[in-house]
Amino acid sequence: GESVGLHLPTLSVQEGDNSIINCAYSNSASDYFIWYKQESGKGPQFIIDIRSNMDKRQGQRVTVLLNKTVKHLSLQIAATQPGDSAVYFCAEIRSGFGPGTSLSVIP
Amino acid sequence: DVKVTQSSRYLVKRTGEKVFLECVQDMDHENMFWYRQDPGLGLRLIYFSYDVKMKEKGDIPEGYSVSREKKERFSLILESASTNQTSMYLCASSSTGPNTEAFFGQGTRLTVV
Numbered sequence: 001g002e003s004v005g006l007h008l009p010t011l012s013v014q015e016g017d018n019s020i021i022n023c024a025y026s027n028s029a030s031d032y033f034i035w036y037k038q039e040s041g042k043g044p045q046f047i048i049d050i051r052s053n054m055d056k057r058q059g060q061r062v063t064v065l066l067n068k069t070v071k072h073l074s075l076q077i078a079a080t081q082p083g084d085s086a087v088y089f090c091a092e093i094r095s096g097f098g099p100g101t102s103l104s105v106i107p
Numbered sequence: 108d109v110k111v112t113q114s115s116r117y118l119v120k121r122t123g124e125k126v127f128l129e130c131v132q133d134m135d136h137e138n139m140f141w142y143r144q145d146p147g148l149g150l151r152l153i154y155f156s157y158d159v160k161m162k163e164k165g166d167i168p169e170g171y172s173v174s175r176e177k178k179e180r181f182s183l184i185l186e187s188a189s190t191n192q193t194s195m196y197l198c199a200s201s202s203t204g205p206n207t208e209a210f211f212g213q214g215t216r217l218t219v220v
Contacts, residue, residue, distance in 0.1 A: 009147075032207060034208060034209070036211075042213060042214075043111075043197055043211035043212055043213050043214050044150075044197070044211045045211070046208050046209075046210070049208060089149065089150065091150075091209075097142075097149045097150035097151075099147055099148060099149035100149055
């Protein structure tokens, strides 16, 4: 079936640096993507979304980029903080989620 | 504050038991989903429902069934629990329309012994 997946399983960054988490998808008909953050022991929480008629969307300290040509998404976190340590998933609800990228922030 | 509530955080059941996992949402959402989450495999869709009494199979429906008798409640049923169904189960709901953000419950960690 169609899939949504992440490139790297783990990412370690220094506190204050920017983080970039990547995601690939296979269904060219996908038109709505969401990034979720999941902290240990909790369910996933919405961070930011983007529709296929956009190529960039910004939130508070986060930016999502969408490249439909290569079917690729990225989540950029500015000035990464220890509280950003979590697993990050990209998703299109019906296509599913990848295994997630575990982000560790080094103080 | 929006809320998706799963009835149990932790469950331990014996092989062969029939298991019910309950999920309730208070946002009047049309869509509800059941996922299981396993290390290295991410979230995998078991079943989803887009309306009362309507259901569709996800990626891994084998060994599971679902029930949606009321809009706010979506139940996942393990007909005869097996050890390979030990997992974290997550329920989610979303509305139809332009913004289909899914809201998740806290999860139920099921152990089948």
